[in-house]
């Protein structure tokens with residue numbers, strides 16, 4: 308067995324050991340499934356009472372005893388009839404047995420526990436080297452919310468204690484960066500249950516960050532030859548039929564609403580509106596390329612079980628754009644959009660990403676030559692930019708090939724930011740044409756692209772990337788002014804007004820608290836600059852400046868401090 312498969316067998320074996328431990332504590336436990344997963348394992352149980360975190364050390368201790376006893380994992384093949392008898396009081400196992408096509412089923416046994424299982428397992432429980440139970444969660448049987456809610460215990464397991472310790476240390480660090488935790492501590496956003504799952508409210512500080520990011524985004528789009536569109540949130544069912552969304556995307560859309568006896572759908576994408584804008588005039592080759600962008604808020608159905616903080620939501624704003632061009636322009640447009648994407652991601656501080664090229668699937672529609680050309684264009688620009696990439700052979704959408712750029716969160720999970728997708732479907736469906744130099748009508752190329760992806764998800768990634776300590780250009784509060792005593796409040800007010808006048812985001816702490824406490828608080832809020840005003844500063848119109856890093860700047864005239872801050876904001880570093 309390879310090392311990876313060995314580890315997997317060990318993790319899966321740990322789940323059986325955990326099940327045996329749970330059985331010893333709850334003799335009436337019903338067992339569902341217990342696979343190995345990345346870094347560890349879980350098992351789903353139906354138990355007479357709800358588990359609490361206090362149960363985990365008790366189960367762990369019992370597991371430790373089973374490991375120490377070094378019990379062999381014994382494999383047997385038995386008939387289905389025998390298996391049904393063996394698991395007669397285990398309804399979940401019976402359901403699984405029913406679905407097995409073979410009339411033989413495999414079971415594994417160790418100590419007092421026997422499980423329906425294909426394996427593989429390690430030879431004995433003693434081979435489970437280092438493990439820890441990490442959390443408890445609710446999980447529906449087979450992931451279906453119409454089924455019973457089970458209790459899932461997660462654990463991690465590694466080949467050595469050192470690897471386990473390293474992993475747990477990384478997990479601790481990731482927890483500190485968790486955007487859900489920081490979002491609360493820094494008061495950036497809320498996702499209240501009262502609205503429904505996956506719907507986000509930006510509180511003022513989160514709103515400041517989003518505004519700074521969007522201002523930059525708009526400015527860069529205009530500078531890069533884009534125009535910005537605004538489109539509605541709902542559209543007639545006829546529109547979504549025409550675009551193909553009701554054929555191919557209906558499961559991700561919300562139920563229609565009836566207005567004046569006509570059905571409207573909430574938009575899951577912005578494309579059809581852009582197509583209509585294109586069709587509103589006769590276009591000539593001289594008008595192309597058109598680069599039309601929109602910060603378009605869309606709504607898509609996600610199962611409640613997969614919603615996760617800002618990373619997976621039901622309502623989100625895409626930094627969308629459609630590029631419509633002639634075949635001759637296609638290569639340079641693709642190249643330009645990738646360059647633009649890398650520039651944007653870099654400016655927001657991301658330097659490491661994973662790049663994927665997805666090619667023609669078997670159910671593809673559209674002209675084969677166009678597919679080839681588009682794939683070649685995508686491949687070439689990735690290589691020109693010297694990016695490492697993986698090819699997902701046949702992984703493109705049926706309507707076109709694409710490049711995806713993914714970013715890792717604090718836990719190392721990959722999330723999509725940029726996507727650059729050709730579309731050979733919608734230009735057909737909307738009969739998009741332009742008049743060429745030959746006076747004839749031609750079909751343009753169309754590219755959908757989002758650079759940051761969904762703003763909500765990107766915001767989550769940003770929070771984790773910076774651990775909440777945003778660079779000055781994005782920080783919701785850039786400067787905190789701290790008067791030492793009440794008698795300095797007047798001067799503090801004057802300094803704040805001057806900074807505000809220069810477009811700097813300022814807050815002043817007028818509370819009659821000790822200076823050190825005020826500094827500590829500003830530090831916890833991760834504010835880039837703290838300006839302390841005491842007797843001397845008030846008399847000389849100077850400022851004493853402390854950076855978030857702890858670095859102390861020399862006492863200086865207010866004007867020179869303003870220059871430092873504005874230069875830093877402009878540099879976006």
Ligand SMILES: [Zn+2]
Pocket residue numbers: 319323415422423424425426
């Ligand atoms: Zn098993």
Ligand SMILES: [Zn+2]
Pocket residue numbers: 576577578628629755756
């Ligand atoms: Zn689109």
